[in-house]
Amino acid sequence: MIEQKLRPRRMRISENVRAMVRETNLSAKDFVYPMFVIPGENKKEEISSMPGCYRYTVDLAVKLAKEIYELGIPSVEVFGLPEYKDEIGSSAWDMNSPVQRAIKAIKEAVPELVIIGDVCLCQYTSHGHCGQLCGHYVDNDATLKLLQKVAVSQAQAGADIIAPSDMMDGRVAAIREALDENGFINVSIMSYAVKYASGYYGPFRDAADSAPQFGDRRAYQMDPANSREAMKEVELDLAEGADIIMVKPALAYMDIISKVRDRINLPVACYNVSGEYAMVKAAAANGWIDEKRIVLETLTSMKRAGADIIITYHAIDAAKWLMEK
Template structure:
C-alpha cells in the first residue's frame, strides 16, 4: 500500500492545532445588536415571534446597551415603534420619538458604543410602506426628502452611523447631502444596498409593527432570483457616498455576500434577520438542534462568506458563548 504523505487530518488532530490553523475567527467585535425601543416607561415585553428579544422603553434600552458594551459587542442598531403614525411617517424624525430619545440616552450613558440608526418609514406610516404614497405607488423622489429628515434627526440625537433600509433609488446621495449640509460630515452611511424582498422578515414586522396595509414591497426591494443586480446596487450606493455596504438577509444569500466582498474594498455587513433567528430558536426550543453549535456555525459561515459586520439577534448569546 502506498504511504500516505498528504494528510490534512494532521491539522485537525487536537483543539490547539485546530485553533492555530483556523482561517476565520469569530469575535464579539464582529457583531451589531438590534434593539427595539417603544413609548412609555418600565417597558420590557418579550416579542412573541422572537424569543429573548424585547420591546424596551428608553431607560431599559440604556440598561441593555451597557450590558452589550460590557460583553465586547461594539455597536447597536436602534429600531423603534412610534407614539403616533401618519401618512408620511413624521414621527420618524420627531426628536421626542423613542428612537431619537434612545440614541441620545445611549450616547450619554455608553459613549464608547457605536450607535446605528435605522432610516426607514414603514413602522411610522399608517400604510406600512417605506415612503410617500401616490395612490398605491411609493413615490421614490418625494420619499427622499423624508429620509433626509430622518437621517438628520438621528445624527442630531447622536448616531454614529445612519442606515437607510428603504431601497429608494438615490437615497444615499440625498442623505449624504443632507448630513453634510447640517455639519454631520463625520456621520457614516451604512447602506442596505442589497436588500431582497424576502419571506425571512416576518417576525421583524411583528416586532416593529411594520407590515404593509396592502400589497408588498417588491416594487422597491430586490427580486430574490437576481445576483448581478446586487453588484449594480452596490456600485450605485458607493458612487453616492455609502461607507458600508449591507446584504440582507444573510443566510440564504451567502453567495451574494461573497460576490459583493470580492467586488469592493468597502466594509461589508450582513443582517442575520428575524426569520433566520426565529427558526433557530424554534428548533432549539423543540430540542431538535444544539443552539450554541448551530448559532456559532451559522455566524462563522457569514464571516467566511466575507462579512466584516454581522447584525444579529444572537449577538448577546454568541458573545457569552465565545467567552466560555
C-alpha cells in the same frame, strides 16, 4: 499498504492545532445588536415570534446598552415603535420619538458604543410602506426628502452611523447631502444596498408593527432570484457615498455576500434577520439542534463569506458563548 504522505487530518488532530490553523475567527467585535424601543417607562415586552428578544422603553434600553458594551459588542442598531403614525411617517423625525430619545440617552450613558440609526418609514406610516404614497405607488423622490429629515434627526440625537433600509433610488446621495449640509460630515452611512424582498422578515414586522396594509414591497426591494442586479445596486451606492455596504438577509444570500466582498474594498455588513433567528430558536426549543453550535457555526459562515460586520439577534448569546471558549 499504500503510503499516505499527504494527510490533511494532521491539522485537525486537536483543538489547539485546529485553532492555530483556523482561517476564520469569530469575535464579539464582529456583532451589532438590533434593539427595539417603545414609548413609556420601565416596560419590557417579549416579541412572541422572536423568543429571547424584547421591546424596551428608553430607560431599560440604556441598561441593556451598558450590558451589551460590557460583553465586548461594539455597536447597536436602534429600531422603534412610535407613539403615532400618519401618511408620511412624520414621527420618524420627531426628536421626542423613542428612537431619537434612545439614541441620545445611550450615547450619553455609553459614549464609546457605536450607535446605528435605521432610516426607513415603514414603522411610522399608517399604511406600512417605506415611503410617501402616490395612490398605491411609493413615490421615490418625494420619499427622499423625508428620509433626509429622518437621517438628520438621528444624527442630531447622536447616531454615529445612518443606515437607510428603504431601498429608494438615490437615497444614499440624498442623505449624504443632508448630513453634510447640517454639519454631520463625520456621520457614516451604512447602506442596505442589497436588500431582497424576502420571506425571512416576518418576525421583524411583528416586532416593529411594520407590515404593509396592502400589497407588498417587491416594487422597491430586490427580487431574490437576482445576483447581477445586486452588483449594480452596490456600485450605485458606492458612487453616492456609502461607507459600508450591507447585504440582507444573510443566510440564503451567502453567495451575494461573497460576490460583494470580492467586488469592493469597503467594509461589508450582513443582516442575520428575524426569520433566520426564529427558525434556530424554534428548532432549539424542540430539541432538534444544538443552539450554541448552530449559532456559532452560522455566524462564522457569514464572516467566512466575507462579512466584516454581522447584525444579529444572537449577538448577546454568541458573545457569552465566545467568552467560554
